[in-house]
Amino acid sequence: MRQSGAAMLKYVFGRVVQAFIVVVIVSVVVFLLMHLVPGDVVTVLAGPDPEPAVVAALRAKLGLDDPLPVQYFRWAFAALQGDLGTSPYIGRPVTELIARRLPATLELAIAAIIIASVFGILVGVIAALRQGSWVDTLITTANSFILSIPNFWFGIVGIIVFAVWLGWLPSGGRKLFSDDPIKAMQYLLLPAIALALDSIAMIARLVRASVLDELSRDYVTVARAKGVQASRLMRLHISRNAAIPVLTVLGLRFGQMLGGAVLIESVFNWPGLGRLTIEAIRSRDIVLVQGTLMYFVIIYMAINLLIDLSYGWFNPRIRASTGGAV
Amino acid sequence: MTGSSQQSSLSVKNLKIAFRTSSGVRQVVDGVSFDIKPGEQVGVVGESGSGKSVTMLAAMGLLPNSARIEADHIRMNGEEIKSAPESRMAELRGAEISMVFQNPMTSLNPSMRIGRQVQEPVAVHDKSVSQTDLDVLAIKMLEEVGIPNPPLRTTQYPHEFSGGMRQRAVIAMALSGEPSVLVADEPTTALDVTVQAQIVSVLRELSRKRNVASIVITHDLGLVAELVDRVMVMYAGRIVEETPVADLFNEPAHPYTRALLRSRPTATEDSKRRLDAIPGLPPQSADAVPGCPFHPRCEFAGDSSIDRSICRTQRPVLKEVAPGRTAACHFVEEVMSAEDTQDLKKATIAQQAETAGEVVLNLQKVSKAYGPVKALNEVSLTLKRGETLGIAGESGCGKSTLARLAMGLVPPTSGKILVNNREISSLKGRALRTARREIQMVFQDPTSSLDRRMTIRRIIAEPMGIAGFDKASISERTAELMDAVGLAEHYLDRYPNELSGGQRQRVGIARALALNPDVIILDEPTSALDVSVQAQIVNLLDELRAARSAGYIFIAHDLGVLRHVSDRVAIMYLGRIVEIGEGDELFETPRHPYTRALLASTPAAHPDQRHKDKFVVSGSPPDPANIPSGCGFRLRCPLATEICAQKRPELQTVSGRGHQVACHFGDDLTSLDALSTLQTAELQPQESKQL
Structure with a gap:
C-alpha cells in the first residue's frame, strides 16, 4: 500500500514529458520566426547586389533549399548539441554570446x-x-x-x-x-x-x-x-x-x-x-534573437518543472492525485 | 450539582460570553455554571446557537479576541484560569484539557504526518522527551484507538486515511497528552452511520479506561443515550435542565427537552406518526426574549386556563426538581407529570403505497462508471406517483450518482432511464431540457443551493420563467407555492440570508414544486437543519406527499427520518441495491447483514438500550475502483463464506410485498438474528484488507 515512491516517479515523469512537449512546440514557433521575416542569412552574407550564382551556392551550402521540416530537424538537432548558430553580425556562436x-x-x-x-x-x-x-x-x-x-x-x-x-x-x-x-x-x-x-x-x-x-x-x-x-x-x-x-x-x-x-x-x-x-x-540579428528566445524558454520551463516537482514535497495530496492513490 | 468533596476537573461558575459584532454586542452565553468530576461522562445538548460549543471553547481559552468573557470562576483541577495568560492556557491545552472536533476531514493538518500530529501534545509540553519515545507513543496511541498497522500508519498523511480512521487519529491525538478532561464537539456528526458506532465505542472505552472526564457536545439525543451519564440541556445561552441521562429520556423536566424528544423520528418505531415539531425558531441571542427564552415555542406557556403570564415576564432560574436534577421552568411539576414521552399521540398519516398511481420513474439496469470507479451497477427500480422511495447507504454507495442520473445531468454508461415512460437517457439539447422539468431536486444545503443575490420571489419564479409562463400565472403560482410550504407571503421580497435554515429549505422545496414535476428528488434535505426544524420540514413533506401529485425519492443517512417518510426503502452498498422493500417490513425484518449493521449502528433511542448486544460492523466500504469479487459486502460480513467470494448474489424476492434482498443468506433468518450475539472480538477493524 505504500506506493509513494512509485507515485512520485510517475509524477516526475509526467511533468518532464509535459515540459518537453512545450519546449518542442515553442522551438517550432521560434524556428518559423526566421522564415517569417523577409530575407534570410544569405541576403546578409552575400552583401549588396550579389551574383545569383553565389546566392544559389550559398543557399545550397547552408541547406536553405531543403524542405522546412528537414531544415527544422537539422536546426533542432544542432540546438540539442548546444549549437544555436552563429550571429552573422558579431560573427561569434550564439551559445558563446549567451554564456x-x-x-x-x-x-x-x-x-x-x-x-x-x-x-x-x-x-x-x-x-x-x-x-x-x-x-x-x-x-x-x-x-x-x-x-x-x-x-x-x-x-x-x-x-x-x-x-x-x-x-x-x-x-x-x-x-x-x-x-x-x-x-x-x-x-x-x-x-x-x-x-x-x-x-x-x-x-x-x-x-x-x-x-x-x-x-x-x-x-x-x-x-x-x-x-x-x-x-x-x-x-x-x-x-x-x-x-x-x-x-x-x-x-x-x-x-x-x-x-x-x-x-x-x-x-x-x-x-x-x-x-x-x-x-x-x-540590429535585426535573427539568429541571436532566436537563440536567446530558445534559452529563455528552456530556462523558464526548467524552473517551472522544478516548482511543480516541489509541490509534491509540500503537499502529499498532489503526489497521490497523480497516481498511486490509496 | 456539587455535593461531593472531590475536586472538580472543570468547574465553571456564572459564565457569560458576548461577542462584539458590527451590529452591536450579542450575548451568546448567559450565566452558565457546571462542575465536571474526574472521570465523569457529561453530555451538553442543544441546537446551533445555544452556546454549547462557545462555552467549552471559552473554558479552553480558544475564543477569538472579539469575545467578552466574564465569570465568577473557571477552574481547571482547582486552578483559577479565568484570567490566565495565553502562555499558561497553552500549557494546559493538550495536557489537561483537549478537544475532538466535528469534522475529521478538516481537523488534521494535510501536510503533516499522522504520527507527528498525534505526538504533538506531548512534544510541545515536554521538550525532554526524545523523538524515539514520541514515535513509540504515537504508535501506541494509534493502536489504542483501534487503527490497524500503527507503525505504518504513523508515517502516513491524512489523505491516506478514511473518515472514520481520521476521527480515530484525532481521538488518539486528543488523548496522547493524558488530559484529565476531553471535550468532544459533535464527534460523530460528520461520519457515516456504521463508522459513528465505531467511534462511539472507541470514545466510550477509552474515556473509561483512562479515567478521563468527557464532555460530549451534541445536538443528537441518540449520541447522548449512547455515551454519557449526565446531561446538560442548553437553550439560548443557558442551561435549562441538568439531569442523569435515564431521567432525561423517561421524565424530561423542561418543556424544551420534552419537545426535542418528541420531535425526533427513530428507526425503531412505527413510521406513520406525525412528528411533534417545535414551532418557531430558537432566539438569536440570549437576551432577545423577555421572561423564559423558550416561552414563544412552549406548549405549556400558552393554551391553558391557568395564568401563564409569568413565563413571559419572569426568567426561570435553575432549581432542584429531584435529587441530582435541576431545571429552569416555572411549571416543572406539570411538565414532569405530563403524558409519557414514549407514548406519543399518534396522528396517523394516510397510507400511501396501496393507492399509489402510475409509474413516473423507471430505471432499468442502469450503470454509471467514472473511469475505473463503478459508481452505480445495474440498478433497477420504479417509482410511482404519490409514492416515496427512501434510499440509504454510506458515502460512496452511489446515492448521489443515482440522483444525478435520474435528473438527466449525466448520461448512464449503460441501461435505460424512463420518465413517464419516455427514455431520457437518449435525449439531447432542447428535448432533454424540457424533460428535466418533470424531475426536480431539493438539495442538502439550503444556503448554498439558493442564489444569495436573488430575492425569494425570483428564486421561485425562475424555473417558471424559463418554462415560458406568463407574468400573471407566475405570480399566482408563486403565492400558491409559498402557501403550500408554509411561508408567509411577505418573505417573497427578502433575500436568502434573511431567512433561517428551515425557511430556506422551504424555499428550496417551493422552487422544486414550481413546475409541478412528476418526480422530486430530495438529497439529504434535513441533515443540515437543527433537530426541531428538521421535524417541521419532515411534516411539510408529509403534507405534500398527501397531495400525491408526484413521486418522491428521499435520500438520507438518518434511518429514523427515512423510515418516517418512506413507503419503500432501498439500501445501497457499493453502487448496488442490496435490499429493497416496504419501510416497516424492511426495518422490522431486515434480510441483508448490511441493513442490520446500519440499523444496529443507529444510536440508541433510549439509554436502556445502550448495553444490549449489538452487531457493530467494522471498517468502512472498500474503494469503489477496486470492488471485491462476489458479494461487495463480504469483507465486512461475519456471515461470509466461500460462496460469497465466488458468486455475486442477485436481488431475490423474499416476501409477497415486493421485499427483495441480494444475499446468499437472505432466507436464513436464524443466522441473521444471530449476528447481534457475535463477539465483537471477531470484528476488529479490517481496513488493512481493503488497502
Whole structure:
C-alpha cells in the first residue's frame, strides 16, 4: 500500500514529458520566426547586389533549399548539441554570446530572488498576524504603491539618492566577485533591490492572503487546542500549507529574471542577457534573437518543472492525485 | 450539582460570553455554571446557537479576541484560569484539557504526518522527551484507538486515511497528552452511520479506561443515550435542565427537552406518526426574549386556563426538581407529570403505497462508471406517483450518482432511464431540457443551493420563467407555492440570508414544486437543519406527499427520518441495491447483514438500550475502483463464506410485498438474528484488507 515512491516517479515523469512537449512546440514557433521575416542569412552574407550564382551556392551550402521540416530537424538537432548558430553580425556562436552574459544575469537574478523571498515572506507574515492593525494597513498601502510604479523608476531614484547624493554606492556597472567580493556586492546591491521590489510587494500580498486563509482552518484550531503556540504553529503547521501559491509566483518571477531584466540592466548599465537581447533585436540579428528566445524558454520551463516537482514535497495530496492513490 | 468533596476537573461558575459584532454586542452565553468530576461522562445538548460549543471553547481559552468573557470562576483541577495568560492556557491545552472536533476531514493538518500530529501534545509540553519515545507513543496511541498497522500508519498523511480512521487519529491525538478532561464537539456528526458506532465505542472505552472526564457536545439525543451519564440541556445561552441521562429520556423536566424528544423520528418505531415539531425558531441571542427564552415555542406557556403570564415576564432560574436534577421552568411539576414521552399521540398519516398511481420513474439496469470507479451497477427500480422511495447507504454507495442520473445531468454508461415512460437517457439539447422539468431536486444545503443575490420571489419564479409562463400565472403560482410550504407571503421580497435554515429549505422545496414535476428528488434535505426544524420540514413533506401529485425519492443517512417518510426503502452498498422493500417490513425484518449493521449502528433511542448486544460492523466500504469479487459486502460480513467470494448474489424476492434482498443468506433468518450475539472480538477493524 505504500506506493509513494512509485507515485512520485510517475509524477516526475509526467511533468518532464509535459515540459518537453512545450519546449518542442515553442522551438517550432521560434524556428518559423526566421522564415517569417523577409530575407534570410544569405541576403546578409552575400552583401549588396550579389551574383545569383553565389546566392544559389550559398543557399545550397547552408541547406536553405531543403524542405522546412528537414531544415527544422537539422536546426533542432544542432540546438540539442548546444549549437544555436552563429550571429552573422558579431560573427561569434550564439551559445558563446549567451554564456558570456549569463553570469551577470544569474548573479542579479539570484540576489533579487533572495531579497524578494526573505522580505516578501517576512512582511506578508507580519501583515497576516497583525490583520486589521495599522501595521497591516501600512504594509498593504506600501504594496499597492510599489506595484503601481515600474521598477526602473525605483532604480533611477536609488541611483539619485544612494549614488549621487549620498555617494554610498556606485551608480552602475558590474565588478566580478572573484576580483573583489566587497566591491562586487556594492555594485550588485542597488540593481538587485530595484529588481526585487515589485516581487517583494507581490509575494507579501500573496503570503498575507495565504496565511490568513490557513489561519481560519480547522486544523489550526485543533493545533491550538493541543497547546501549540504561535511560533510553532507558523513554522510547522502553516508554512508548508501556505507555501504553494507563494512558491509558484517566486518561480515565475525567477524565470523572468533569468531571461534578463531589460529595464534594470539598462538603468544600471548591467552587462546581462536583457541587454544582449535588446541589442540583437535592434540590429535585426535573427539568429541571436532566436537563440536567446530558445534559452529563455528552456530556462523558464526548467524552473517551472522544478516548482511543480516541489509541490509534491509540500503537499502529499498532489503526489497521490497523480497516481498511486490509496 | 456539587455535593461531593472531590475536586472538580472543570468547574465553571456564572459564565457569560458576548461577542462584539458590527451590529452591536450579542450575548451568546448567559450565566452558565457546571462542575465536571474526574472521570465523569457529561453530555451538553442543544441546537446551533445555544452556546454549547462557545462555552467549552471559552473554558479552553480558544475564543477569538472579539469575545467578552466574564465569570465568577473557571477552574481547571482547582486552578483559577479565568484570567490566565495565553502562555499558561497553552500549557494546559493538550495536557489537561483537549478537544475532538466535528469534522475529521478538516481537523488534521494535510501536510503533516499522522504520527507527528498525534505526538504533538506531548512534544510541545515536554521538550525532554526524545523523538524515539514520541514515535513509540504515537504508535501506541494509534493502536489504542483501534487503527490497524500503527507503525505504518504513523508515517502516513491524512489523505491516506478514511473518515472514520481520521476521527480515530484525532481521538488518539486528543488523548496522547493524558488530559484529565476531553471535550468532544459533535464527534460523530460528520461520519457515516456504521463508522459513528465505531467511534462511539472507541470514545466510550477509552474515556473509561483512562479515567478521563468527557464532555460530549451534541445536538443528537441518540449520541447522548449512547455515551454519557449526565446531561446538560442548553437553550439560548443557558442551561435549562441538568439531569442523569435515564431521567432525561423517561421524565424530561423542561418543556424544551420534552419537545426535542418528541420531535425526533427513530428507526425503531412505527413510521406513520406525525412528528411533534417545535414551532418557531430558537432566539438569536440570549437576551432577545423577555421572561423564559423558550416561552414563544412552549406548549405549556400558552393554551391553558391557568395564568401563564409569568413565563413571559419572569426568567426561570435553575432549581432542584429531584435529587441530582435541576431545571429552569416555572411549571416543572406539570411538565414532569405530563403524558409519557414514549407514548406519543399518534396522528396517523394516510397510507400511501396501496393507492399509489402510475409509474413516473423507471430505471432499468442502469450503470454509471467514472473511469475505473463503478459508481452505480445495474440498478433497477420504479417509482410511482404519490409514492416515496427512501434510499440509504454510506458515502460512496452511489446515492448521489443515482440522483444525478435520474435528473438527466449525466448520461448512464449503460441501461435505460424512463420518465413517464419516455427514455431520457437518449435525449439531447432542447428535448432533454424540457424533460428535466418533470424531475426536480431539493438539495442538502439550503444556503448554498439558493442564489444569495436573488430575492425569494425570483428564486421561485425562475424555473417558471424559463418554462415560458406568463407574468400573471407566475405570480399566482408563486403565492400558491409559498402557501403550500408554509411561508408567509411577505418573505417573497427578502433575500436568502434573511431567512433561517428551515425557511430556506422551504424555499428550496417551493422552487422544486414550481413546475409541478412528476418526480422530486430530495438529497439529504434535513441533515443540515437543527433537530426541531428538521421535524417541521419532515411534516411539510408529509403534507405534500398527501397531495400525491408526484413521486418522491428521499435520500438520507438518518434511518429514523427515512423510515418516517418512506413507503419503500432501498439500501445501497457499493453502487448496488442490496435490499429493497416496504419501510416497516424492511426495518422490522431486515434480510441483508448490511441493513442490520446500519440499523444496529443507529444510536440508541433510549439509554436502556445502550448495553444490549449489538452487531457493530467494522471498517468502512472498500474503494469503489477496486470492488471485491462476489458479494461487495463480504469483507465486512461475519456471515461470509466461500460462496460469497465466488458468486455475486442477485436481488431475490423474499416476501409477497415486493421485499427483495441480494444475499446468499437472505432466507436464513436464524443466522441473521444471530449476528447481534457475535463477539465483537471477531470484528476488529479490517481496513488493512481493503488497502
